[in-house]
Amino acid sequence: MTWGNRLRLLLGMLVVLAICAVLTLVVNQRERQAFSSNATVQAVQYQVGSDYGGIMVDQLVEPGADVNEGDRLFTVSSFSLQKDLANGLEPVSTAAYEVELDTGLVTYLASADGTLEDFETRQGGYLPGGETIAVITQESTQFVEAQFRLQPVDYARIRVGGRADVELPNRDTLRGKVSAISVETADGVALATVRVDVPELRSQQYAAFSQPGSPVTVTLTLHDDGLLAGPTDTLLQFLQRVGIR
Numbered sequence: 692m693t694w695g696n697r698l699r700l701l702l703g704m705l706v707v708l709a710i711c712a713v714l715t716l717v718v719n720q721r722e723r724q725a726f727s728s729n730a731t732v733q734a735v736q737y738q739v740g741s742d743y744g745g746i747m748v749d750q751l752v753e754p755g756a757d758v759n760e761g762d763r764l765f766t767v768s769s770f771s772l773q774k775d776l777a778n779g780l781e782p783v784s785t786a787a788y789e790v791e792l793d794t795g796l797v798t799y800l801a802s803a804d805g806t807l808e809d810f811e812t813r814q815g816g817y818l819p820g821g822e823t824i825a826v827i828t829q830e831s832t833q834f835v836e837a838q839f840r841l842q843p844v845d846y847a848r849i850r851v852g853g854r855a856d857v858e859l860p861n862r863d864t865l866r867g868k869v870s871a872i873s874v875e876t877a878d879g880v881a882l883a884t885v886r887v888d889v890p891e892l893r894s895q896q897y898a899a900f901s902q903p904g905s906p907v908t909v910t911l912t913l914h915d916d917g918l919l920a921g922p923t924d925t926l927l928q929f930l931q932r933v934g935i936r
Contacts, residue, residue, distance in 0.1 A: 725845060727909040730837035734903045735829040737803045741788045744820030745769035747812055754809040758801040758827065766798045767818050805829040833901045835887040837909040846874060846881035848913035855887040858908040859900045865891045
């Protein structure tokens, strides 16, 4: 065998070893990931409701409008309130509604700053008592709630503060962090619900995809303290720097 052939053989062996090493790290990375079975954008929401239902006689705010805590939303003529008054009871106003004892009217109030979501009843319609009538979505509180079906060993590798990548319907991927975890077990499978905080999701750029209920996809990076953890992270960082990943 000539020295030229020996050199080509050596180079070929090095290339094969390099490819095997990269593939090993890629497989290890895949083993470190968990993919959501279902995930949606959520936000902090406050319910608007009262013990007193009736006919809406005055609608003061349109659905979709921005409201401040304490704003008057709509007024209801309540037969149940009038009945209580006739029986000698004296209901009191709360932070959620104002009671007019002389007229039997109830005016609902905004319980927080935010956006008043759509509600079915309009002026002249009937509002049931003891139920949620409307919802106020607080601004800049969006987060992602995702469900995962995991083996117990993989569930144990989820960490609060761990990385989570959120893919939006337009294929943009945002970086987030796990902020809370809950789990139920069924047939030996961990059904984990994970809350992911994604600060960038609250920017105006992604307003179209940050409405509560918007579907997304979440990929968790599971904790890994094995021998390949360091080399795998180094490879991923390199790929990010050169724009491949």
